[in-house]
Amino acid sequence: MxxxxxxxxxxxxxxxxxxxxxxxxxxxxxxxxxxxxxxxxxxxxxxxxxxxxxxxxxxxxxxxxxxxxxxxxxxxxxxxxxxxxxxxxxxxxxxxxxxxxxxxxxxxxxxxxxxxxxxxxxxxxxxxxxxxxxxxxxxxxxxxxxxLIGEHGSQLVPDNASILTHCNAGALATSALGTAEAVMRVAWYKGKRIRVYATETRPVLQGARLTVWELVKEGIPVTLITDNTAGFLMRKGMVDLVIVGADRITREGYVVNKIGTYMIALAARRNNIPFYVAAPTSTIDLNSRIEDVVIEERNPAEVKYVMGRLITLEEASALNYAFDITDPDLVTAIITEKGVVKPPFPENLKKIVGSSQPH
Known part of the structure; x- marks a missing residue:
């Protein structure tokens, strides 16, 4: 292909x-x-x-x-x-x-x-x-x-835009161009002068280790920020849109993605910044309600150690949820290979998944 x-x-x-x-x-x-x-x-x-x-x-x-x-x-x-x-x-x-x-x-x-x-x-x-x-x-x-996600999503990216992304929804999370980063890549290939703010993404640092690495390889301007800087950048008017990936999207439009996504979505809504989710229709789960989704809880050692080095007391307890849940009303649109899905999500997600071919 x-x-x-x-x-x-x-x-x-x-x-x-x-x-x-x-x-x-x-x-x-x-x-x-x-x-x-x-x-x-x-x-x-x-x-x-x-x-x-x-x-x-x-x-x-x-x-x-x-x-x-x-x-x-x-x-x-x-x-x-x-x-x-x-x-x-x-x-x-x-x-x-x-x-x-x-x-x-x-x-x-x-x-x-x-x-x-x-x-x-x-x-x-x-x-x-x-x-x-x-x-x-x-x-x-x-x-x-x-x-196709890149093609559809790039139309939503203005020229000279500053994009904030969280975790890694790039080539390293897919078979080729990524989901959220496919939007960035295609916008860049089409000549749009974008810049990206990438959160470090604790505890395993996928943003710092993977997203920055990918975007540097592409030549796309990228600035690494701490996770807790995202809201302040939005407040300062330094972010034009947010694009993230998803690990599961329920039939109601709830987005399950890397822990920390929900806080970014809240800050985006407060500052009237579009919050886009990029994901293939294979990520959309029409059979489950949000109450049915199991949120993975990983080894607390991932929080207590950074790159193999202990950063707290060994005996300290730690919580390590891998994902959180972003409510449908915080999502501007969901970018799929079949097109851009806007609210109402319960109705429109069912339509997009049921449509025969990407277009």
């Missing part, structure tokens, strides 16, 4: 020669660019849990590719063992992180292919080929979605 913009960074991809799932270990960035490849679903699951692979779209793509990689290692096994083990791999990957909807969307599609093959009497080789086609289709869809 060809898109008219360069893909300079890949977070996750399929290595055709080895039939392995490959990814860039984001824990090592920005100081080292290390690539890992594996056909072991347990290894890929660990990479997702430990945040070597992170970002909702990238997690979904990696999980689908991991099932395909593993399937190829089992093609010499009896049918019953092949299906049993590949479905077990789906379960292992399903249990990695509870909040990002793309993970479950991708694994559901792969599992359906496996179950269809099992019902149809497909051989392990035939099933491995089917699962691989589906996993690669999921990846290609994500790449094209990145491009």
């Amino acid at each position: 060809n898109i008219p913009y360069p893909i300079k960074i890949r977070a996750v991809w399929w290595d055709e020669s080895s039939r392995k799932t490959c990814w860039i270990n984001t824990l090592k960035l920005p100081h080292s660019e290390e690539v890992e490849c594996s056909s072991d679903p347990v290894r890929v699951a660990k990479a997702i849990i430990d945040l070597e692979i992170r970002g909702a779209p990238a997690i979904g793509v990696a999980a689908a590719l991991a099932v395909a990689s593993y399937a190829w290692t089992l093609t010499g096994k009896p049918r019953e063992e092949f299906y049993s083990k590949t479905l077990e791999a789906v379960s292992v990957l399903w249990a990695t992180r509870p909040t990002a909807h793309n993970l479950f969307h991708a694994l559901t599609r792969v599992r359906e292919k496996l179950l269809a093959g099992m019902s149809a009497g497909a051989t392990p080789l035939e099933a491995a080929e089917d699962v691989t086609r589906e996993a690669l289709k999921i990846m290609e869809e994500d790449i094209y979605s990145n491009y």
